Amino acid sequence: MxxxxxxxxxxxxxxxxxxxxxxxxxxxxxxxxxxxxxxxxxxxxxxxxxxxxxxxxxxxxxxxxxxxxxxxRMSGKAELVFIPGPGVGHLLSAVEMAKLLVGRDEGLSVTVLVMKLTDSSDMNSIADSVSASSSTGRIRFIELPRAELQNGSPSLVSFLNAVEAYKSHVRDVVRGLADSGSGSASPRLAGFVVDMFCAPMIDVANEFSVPSYLFFTSSATFLGAMLHLQALQDDCQQDIGALVDSEATVDYPGLANPLNIKLYMPSELRKKDISSLFLGLAKRFRETKGIVVNTFEELEQRAVEAVFDDKLPLLYPVGPILTLKGGSDDKLGSGDIVKWLDDQPPESVLFLCFGSMGSFREDQVRQIAHALERSVHRFLWSLRRPPPGGKFDVPQSYDDPNEVLPEGFLERTAGQGKVIGWAPQVEVLAHPAVGGFVSHCGWNSTLESIWFGVPVAAWPMYAEQHFNAYALVEELGVAVEIRMDYRKGDEVTVTAEEIERGIRRLMETEREDKKEKVRLMSEKSRRALMEGGSSHSNLGRDLKCVD
Incomplete structure (x- = not known):
């Protein structure tokens, strides 16, 4: 039966x-x-x-x-239009989500619309590589004309203005798809899957009388926080900017403990225009037919239960959605990195990497170097140069790291560690020699560390990373902190003493506790994707929406 x-x-x-x-x-x-x-x-x-x-x-x-x-529906073929947010992390997650969907339903195809907001050759080459390696008969990529950020600034205002400017391009592309799919043998347009920062594209979906689904690339806990703040603003007339700038603690649905909102929410919310835009996105989330979240129920059970509400679209936790295979690793020197790791003892190496946009000022780089040298732990450090003038761009590798490192550092630590530029993060975290991860706590990196069972020393820098770090350290207990209130762009320098203390907690005093907790969660993450697992079942529910 x-x-x-x-x-x-x-x-x-x-x-x-x-x-x-x-x-x-x-x-x-x-x-x-x-x-x-x-x-x-x-x-x-x-x-x-x-x-x-x-x-x-x-x-x-x-x-x-x-x-x-x-x-x-009588037609067995359907097509979804994916609109990922600009940025490598958002594109990678969306592509992996598309692969999962078409892998489970042979009647489904996906068109991914790629937005680029920068002239960065590195960022664009990564996007091109992802598109080329992921294109199949049922996943295709269409690159939209480039839009520029105002003054090259990475602010949320200019970012969302650029997304708004893409509406006409998306409308033209989708109109062409709809016209070409009008034949009886062609797939029908079944809906849009929009990134959390591309909620304005819901308007375009409405023009074509198709539903929108939100793809939320961060945690369910942060989704709940956004929706909670939006309700406080719109239903309770709360001034969110003033709240974020205060020392108030807030009881968030999904968190066991009250949260210091100033410390852990994005600092940009202190500005009224930014908070209105940010929470305006959250309000639009409620217009979608469903919210797909890159998480799994066992990781965020409290948050998933809290977000289920009769005023919200249905929630589909389908993660962890990970990019486990790179497209251009060999070209970028991953072979030498893996070979070096092969020569290290099991679980002995501390990996330092701060995401696709992570970089530090020279004085902060020197403090990290002093901490690593004094800790005496083996290390693999992804060190990159900040973009000039605060431009929204991918950091570059140093031609000679000696220009920012303490004099003689590379010579003194030659037998202890290795300084690299770009890092093949998935390959490194998967390697048995790695025993700890100093991370900015971006959500993709968080899921990867859990998947591979590597405990984290949290050093969040911007966006919702502080919120993620709080969940890892205080709620789940799978991480220690280095500095939770660091903000990229501030003039604050984290001292070598603070960094060394965090390293020793991770690699020595709290090593066994954190390792065991993250091991158990790693097992749960893998079971969630197996047949009968929570995420596998939720993906099946999601597919029924587009039948």
Whole structure:
């Protein structure tokens, strides 16, 4: 007996009163209609909304069945338009999500629209490499005309203005897709999957009368925080900028402990225009048909349960979505790095890497170097030069790291560590020689560290990284802190003493505790993606939405 038949039998036998009183049909859909009394309808609505906190409850399964399985479209092919946010991390996550979807449904195809906001040859070559290596018969990439940030500034205002400017380009591309797909053998346009920073593209989806799904590339906990702050602003008339600039603690849904909002939320929210834009995005999240989150229930169970609410779209935790294979590693020298790691003892190397946009001023670089040398622990350090003048660009490798390192550092530590430029992060974290990770706590890096079971020393720098670091250190206990209130662009320098203290906690005094906790979570992350696992099941629910 099929799963669908089982579900229908279950409905007839056990849930006869939980059908809405009327369901409208359209000519291209098969529909089962059952009439019940107003009292029964009211009971259904009450039970349905309360049950949405549990994504696999009978009522949610029933709702999914009614909406997506009994209203079957006659065409078996569907196409989704993916609109990732500009930036390597957002593009990589979106591409991996697209691969998961088409891998589970042979009738589904995906068109990824690639936005580029910079002339950086490095950033663009990475995007081109991802597109070339991921294109298949059912995943294709269309590069949109380049848009420039105002004054080259990476502020949220200029970023969102650039996304707004892309609307006309997206509209033109999708119109062409819709026209070319009008034949009976062509896939129908089934909807948009928009990045968390591309919520304005919901307007374009509405113009084509197709649903939008949000792809949230950060944590469910941060999603809940955004929605909570947005509700405080719009429903309670709370001045969020003033709140973020205060010493107040806030009880966030999804967190066990009250949070110091000034310390852990993005500092940009202190500006009224920024906070209005940022929380305006969160308000638009509520307009989508569903929210797909790159997390897994076992990692953020409290947050996932908190976000399920009768005023929100259904949540689909389908992660961890990881890019486990690189496209240009050999060209960038990963072979030499892996060979060096091969010569090190198991779990002896401390890996320092701060994301695709991570870099430090010269005085901070020297403090890190002093801490590493004094700790005597083996290290692999990804060190890169900041873009000139604060420009929004990918940091470059130093031609000669000696220009920023303490005199004689490379010679004195030749047998202790290795300083590199770009790092093949996934390969490094997967290597058995790595025993700790000094990280900025970007969400992709966080998921990778958990997947490979490598404990973290948290050094967040910008955006929601402080929030992620708080969850790792205080909520999950899989990380130690180096400095939680560091902000990139501030004139604060983290001292060598602070850095060394964090390194020793990670690699010595708290080593066994953190290693065991992250090992257990690593096992849960892998089980979540297996058949029958939470994320595997949630992806199946997600696919039913586009049937």
């Amino acid at each position: 099929s799963d669908e038949t089982k579900a229908m039998t279950y409905i007839y036998m056990d849930l006869p009163c939980f059908f809405p009183s009327a369901l409208s049909a359209c000519p291209t859909r098969f529909l089962l209609t059952i009439s019940i009394s107003p009292t029964q309808s009211q009971q259904f609505n009450s039970d349905f909304y309360s049950s949405r906190r549990n994504p696999r409850s009978p009522i949610v399964i029933l709702s999914t069945l009614i909406t997506f399985r009994l209203q079957l």
